[in-house]
Amino acid sequence: MALANQPVFPPNRHALYDAHGYSPAIKSGDLLFVSGQVGSREDGSPEPDFRQQVVRAFDNLKAILTAADCSLDDIIDVTTFHTDPENQFDDIMAVKGTVFDKAPYPNWTAVGVNWLAGFDFEIKVIARIPAGNG
Structure with missing residues (x-):
């Protein structure tokens, strides 16, 4: 039986997790709740080129x-945050098209924001943990 609210960390733990005191993801039952991920380098600094940040x-x-024994195919829900949606749209769609290149696609909500702690794009997801991986 899986522990409730089990944190998940990738092998190369990024500095932002410790600096801001959060877990990258939490397993809860058969769901994985992934915290907002930004285009950070291992030291926590933002990737300066926007498309590369995405x-x-x-x-x-x-x-x-x-790290949670999941894949992109297990994603149910996506929320992205954008500091300049109108001007960033083409770059985001180009990268998104390489990641989610065929149907069925996850549902997606995009939100324009005015601040992301030095970043310009953030993505958070909810995924279903495949049977036997919980």
């Missing part, structure tokens, strides 16, 4: 999913 955010997300 790529890194997805890479950070994939590392957490892998």
